[in-house]
Amino acid sequence: RLYAALEQTSGIPADRFAAGTGSVAVLYGLLSAYCSPGDEVVYAWRSFEAYPIAVELSGATSVRVPLREDGTHDLEAMATAVTPRTKVVLVCTPNNPTGPVVRHDDLIAFLDGVPEDVVVVVDEAYVEFVRDPDAARGLDVVLEERPNVVVLRTFSKAYGLAGLRVGYLCGPAAIAEAVRKTTPPFSVTDVAQAAAVASLAAVDELAERVDAVVSERTSMLAALRAQGWSVPDSQANFVWLPLGDDALDFAAAVDPISVRAFAGEGVRVTVGDPQVNARLVEGAARWITGR
Numbered sequence: 516r517l518y519a520a521l522e523q524t525s526g527i528p529a530d531r532f533a534a535g536t537g538s539v540a541v542l543y544g545l546l547s548a549y550c551s552p553g554d555e556v557v558y559a560w561r562s563f564e565a566y567p568i569a570v571e572l573s574g575a576t577s578v579r580v581p582l583r584e585d586g587t588h589d590l591e592a593m594a595t596a597v598t599p600r601t602k603v604v605l606v607c608t609p610n611n612p613t614g615p616v617v618r619h620d621d622l623i624a625f626l627d628g629v630p631e632d633v634v635v636v637v638d639e640a641y642v643e644f645v646r647d648p649d650a651a652r653g654l655d656v657v658l659e660e661r662p663n664v665v666v667l668r669t670f671s672k673a674y675g676l677a678g679l680r681v682g683y684l685c686g687p688a689a690i691a692e693a694v695r696k697t698t699p700p701f702s703v704t705d706v707a708q709a710a711a712v713a714s715l716a717a718v719d720e721l722a723e724r725v726d727a728v729v730s731e732r733t734s735m736l737a738a739l740r741a742q743g744w745s746v747p748d749s750q751a752n753f754v755w756l757p758l759g760d761d762a763l764d765f766a767a768a769v770d771p772i773s774v775r776a777f778a779g780e781g782v783r784v785t786v787g788d789p790q791v792n793a794r795l796v797e798g799a800a801r802w803i804t805g806r
Contacts, residue, residue: 538682586613614749
């Protein structure tokens with residue numbers, strides 16, 4: 516049922532999808548299908564915290580490539596990091612937790628330099644929040660019929676179905692089939708599938724909800740930059756404050772506002788209701804004026 520709905524909404528054949536209990540589970544299925552001990556998986560860092568865990572569980576070795584100072588992927592360095600041992604490359608766009616996207620032209624140039632026997636995963640968990648016209652769109656790349664590129668999507672973010680755990684992969688039929696073979700039967704429940712299918716049909720509701728977040732994100736970024744913060748250009752439903760060693764102290768200072776601190780690196784602030792966002796901006800102002 517879910518595959519039929521995805522085919523209907525995307526125009527991409529159902530045999531090119533593989534679903535699972537969240538995009539992390541789908542990613543683990545792909546790594547299990549393509550990686551063995553001694554193989555390598557290349558990804559940017561800091562990026563999604565589940566990557567090193569999933570790679571370790573698959574038996575492969577993580578190769579982390581530092582982000583640029585502005586929180587963007589260094590695709591040239593990532594391409595250089597690809598070796599004969601590399602089986603998979605992960606590209607998170609918008610990047611979690613820093614927020615910037617990979618631009619379309621940059622992604623195409625990167626893909627042109629990656630061997631076709633290396634699977635490139637474009638993780639688009641937050642793609643619904645993207646407004647940058649130059650941003651890469653993974654499904655457009657998939658439609659170019661590249662044999663080694665897949666896209667990860669989830670219903671946990673913009674669609675608001677985090678508790679039901681539904682994610683999927685879209686790519687070449689051969690890769691989708693390999694991933695489906697690693698997925699236990701009935702892993703995505705009937706209730707979860709029904710909710711996901713209904714969410715795909717609720718186009719207007721999704722647009723209204725996402726537009727509200729994007730508007731608040733724009734306001735929050737402008738306010739923080741006016742205070743003097745150096746904030747990456749987030750295209751997700753959060754903003755990143757590169758606080759370094761002060762990350763934990765900042766999180767404590769703005770408590771009980773919910774932020775996610777990454778010790779020694781920074782703080783990811785979810786864009787929430789206007790009142791909560793205003794309190795965060797006020798707390799950030801107090802912090803920066805007191806430094």
